[in-house]
């Protein structure tokens with residue numbers, strides 16, 4: 001399976017400026033493209049990265065005269081995970097069909113949530129006027145969906161209002177997406193541990209440094225539903241994953257500060273490699289817009 005990162009920024013898009021460069025890591029909010037070995041398309045989350053993916057898909061011949069199909073999975077309804085949806089050009093092609101999987105809370109479903117996002121006066125085109133066919137499906141924790149080549153299993157994360165993580169399995173390849181989520185102070189999250197066990201790649205929420213999380217020189221971010229690079233590495237070691245991708249970058253961190261966070265993460269990883277046998281094979285990288293992985 002092949003994964004392309006179209007948006008890796010948390011909370012809000014951050015365009016690069018001279019004073020605050022985000023050129024290296026990218027400013028678009030959350031969106032990933034996953035291709036099965038026979039080319040089937042899965043999209044995870046619809047932040048502003050989805051707009052760039054849509055333009056790429058059109059160039060690759062998706063939409064227009066031929067009938068095209070893709071499956072979308074939404075982790076939760078926070079803005080940084082849905083705001084690219086109205087600007088996703090393949091949605092405006094009648095020949096396209098999207099199978100869309102998401103939450104269904106008692107008083108709100110993903111379908112209603114996406115519909116409200118583009119109701120007047122928010123956006124000029126209603127969901128049902130866009131053109132493409134949308135089929136909505138409810139996600140349930142630990143109930144797998146077979147999309148063809150790839151099996152997708154949702155699992156619960158620790159985030160205000162709830163959030164799904166996803167395990168993607170194809171043959172011997174295993175990819176795990178775990179954002180947005182907050183770690184526990186006294187234990188590794190058992191759901192992530194179970195989901196990410198021996199994964200080839202774990203994408204994990206590493207928005208904060210431990211000091212920012214605790215609130216050493218600023219208000220604490222405890223209870224905000226996000227995690228740290230230390231918790232990311234501890235989780236990856238415990239789950240025996242091959243590669244950890246630090247994800248959901250803080251909009252207040254420019255390239256320079258993300259470089260510093262990565263340096264500190266690598267120092268912590270090296271310390272753990274000396275202390276824990278399980279840490280030896282772990283590789284850690286930063287999510288970068290445009291990153292492409294084949295596992």
Ligand SMILES: [Zn+2]
Pocket residue numbers: 010011030078080081180248
């Ligand atoms: Zn988020």
Ligand SMILES: [Zn+2]
Pocket residue numbers: 076078159180225
């Ligand atoms: Zn969120």
